Amino acid sequence: MPRSASSAPRLPEAFTPSARRALSRADPTLGALMKRVGAFRMELSPLHSPFAALARSIVFQQLHGKAAASIFERVSVQVGTGKDFTPEALLATPEKALREAGLSANKMAALQDLARKTLDGTVPPLARVRRMSDEALIEHFTQVRGIGQWTVEMLLMFRLGRPDVLPVDDFGVRKGFMLAYGLAEMPKPKALLEYGERWRPWRSVASWYMWRATELSWEPSEG
Numbered sequence: 001m002p003r004s005a006s007s008a009p010r011l012p013e014a015f016t017p018s019a020r021r022a023l024s025r026a027d028p029t030l031g032a033l034m035k036r037v038g039a040f041r042m043e044l045s046p047l048h049s050p051f052a053a054l055a056r057s058i059v060f061q062q063l064h065g066k067a068a069a070s071i072f073e074r075v076s077v078q079v080g081t082g083k084d085f086t087p088e089a090l091l092a093t094p095e096k097a098l099r100e101a102g103l104s105a106n107k108m109a110a111l112q113d114l115a116r117k118t119l120d121g122t123v124p125p126l127a128r129v130r131r132m133s134d135e136a137l138i139e140h141f142t143q144v145r146g147i148g149q150w151t152v153e154m155l156l157m158f159r160l161g162r163p164d165v166l167p168v169d170d171f172g173v174r175k176g177f178m179l180a181y182g183l184a185e186m187p188k189p190k191a192l193l194e195y196g197e198r199w200r201p202w203r204s205v206a207s208w209y210m211w212r213a214t215e216l217s218w219e220p221s222e223g
Contacts, residue, residue: 009163010160010161010162010163011042011044011157011161011162011163011204011205012040012041012042012043012044012161014161014163015040015163015202015205019202019205020034020040023199023202023205023206026198026199027198027199027206029180029181030180030199030206030209033180033209033212033213034209036216037209037212037213037216040205040208040209042157042158042204042205042208043158044158044159044161045158045159046159047126047129047155047159047160048126049083049085049126050118050123050124050125050126050129050141051085051086051087051114051115051118051123052085053155053159054114054123054141054144054147054151054155055072055075055085055090055111055114056072057147057151057154057155058107058110058111058114058146058147059071059072059075059103059107059111060072061107061146061151070102071101071102071103074101074102075098075101075102075103075111077101078093078097078098078101079093087114087115087116087118087119088115088119090111090112090115091112091115091116095108098111106146107146109145109146110144110145110146110147113144113145113146114144114145114146114147117143117144122140122143122144123140123141123144124140129160130160134156134162134164134165137152137155137156138152138153138156141155149167149169150167150169150170153165153167153170154167156204157204157207157208162204163201163202163203163204163205164200164201164202164203164204165203165204165207166192166193166196166199166203166204166206166207167207168189168190168192168193168196169189170207171186172210172211172214173192173207173210173211174186174187174189174192174210175210175213175214176209176210176211176212176213176214177192177195177210177213179213179214179216179218180209180210180213
């Protein structure tokens with residue numbers, strides 16, 4: 001049964017020393033990786049508007065950071081910055097202005113769909129988002145054109161601090177697992193999901209350490 005977010009701890013503060021010890025006992029290989037990497041230092045960006053956060057995610061898809069940031073800034077100039085960046089304002093912005101800001105036709109259509117689904121309640125307001133389970137948020141947000149499960153998982157982890165998210169399709173998580181566990185190839189998403197059951201309720205933490213594993217030097221015999 002999906003866990004209510006109202007009772008869930010929030011990262012990074014929730015990952016206490018006792019939680020770290022419990023996770024290490026549940027998976028000694030992960031425990032060794034945590035010891036090698038060091039303290040859990042996942043940084044969060046506060047979520048003020050689900051609409052704005054998802055809009056940013058859409059603009060940033062398949063683009064390098066600087067280019068995407070420049071386009072999003074130009075879009076914001078046309079639509080409105082800060083609290084003025086609303087679904088109503090986006091839908092009122094001429095498509096010509098959005099194209100001139102650098103949006104492709106697909107991304108413009110995705111942003112317009114996001115705006116409409118925010119207004120009709122498919123994308124809930126922030127207060128409700130904070131109370132909803134991870135599963136419910138994935139179900140709601142992926143109804144928006146251009147928003148897949150991975151995008152929502154990143155929002156859950158890095159904007160809401162949800163502790164038990166495992167993005168099994170993420171290349172870095174799969175590669176980190178291969179390195180840390182001494183595998184010849186990256187695990188299939190289904191296999192990673194099954195293995196990750198032992199990491200509950202701290203799968204976000206384990207995922208963060210898998211990303212860190214890709215930054216380390218590994219000998220062929222390690223893992």
